[in-house]
Amino acid sequence: MEILRIAIAGSVGAGKTSFIRNISEIEVVDTDKRSTDEIALFKDKTTVALDFGLLTIVPNQLLYLYGTPGQPRFDFMWDILIRQVQACIVLVDAHRPEHLHYVTQILNFFNQRVQIPILIGLTHMDCPNAGKPEDIAIALGLHNSNKKSPLIVVNPTQKASIIEALKVLISEMVKPSIL
Numbered sequence: 001m002e003i004l005r006i007a008i009a010g011s012v013g014a015g016k017t018s019f020i021r022n023i024s025e026i027e028v029v030d031t032d033k034r035s036t037d038e039i040a041l042f043k044d045k046t047t048v049a050l051d052f053g054l055l056t057i058v059p060n061q062l063l064y065l066y067g068t069p070g071q072p073r074f075d076f077m078w079d080i081l082i083r084q085v086q087a088c089i090v091l092v093d094a095h096r097p098e099h100l101h102y103v104t105q106i107l108n109f110f111n112q113r114v115q116i117p118i119l120i121g122l123t124h125m126d127c128p129n130a131g132k133p134e135d136i137a138i139a140l141g142l143h144n145s146n147k148k149s150p151l152i153v154v155n156p157t158q159k160a161s162i163i164e165a166l167k168v169l170i171s172e173m174v175k176p177s178i179l
Helices: 016-021 076-081 097-113 133-139 159-174
Strands: 002-010 029-034 045-058 061-067 087-093 118-123 151-153
Touching (some): 002 016, 002 159, 016 045, 016 061, 016 087, 076 097, 087 097, 087 159, 097 118, 097 133, 118 159, 133 151
Parallel strands (some): 002 087, 087 118, 118 151
Antiparallel strands (some): 029 045, 045 061
């Protein structure tokens, strides 16, 4: 049995838990707890350690999905969760520009510690105040990066959108690296 492991990262409220819940074949293992700080203004619960879901890609090939916490105070979990992952999807909440700095920190963390494919998934693009993809790419420093991560729109509540994101990421995983 081959197991592929993917981390789903991003700021709080970007859709990590929804992403995993809407694609997992098993009941998601989560560590959601009641929000007790400023997060409670827009979200009842928050992930404090991880979410875990499972998806069969083909017979004898499983995809393990690990959702990271979205708050800086729980970022110690990133080190634990990235040890075995082969790729990462970083979800960016397009209608909360105040989160872009934190997402940049997430990207820097992953790029400094592991050399894995990373897909940037823009969520909440249907909100009236959502940023434009090209502006978000510039804000994240993706426009001047030597190794560009694919950037796509993802709706973590729609299975078809999640599947498309996973297809793009898996295609990045199988691309031959150029030395």
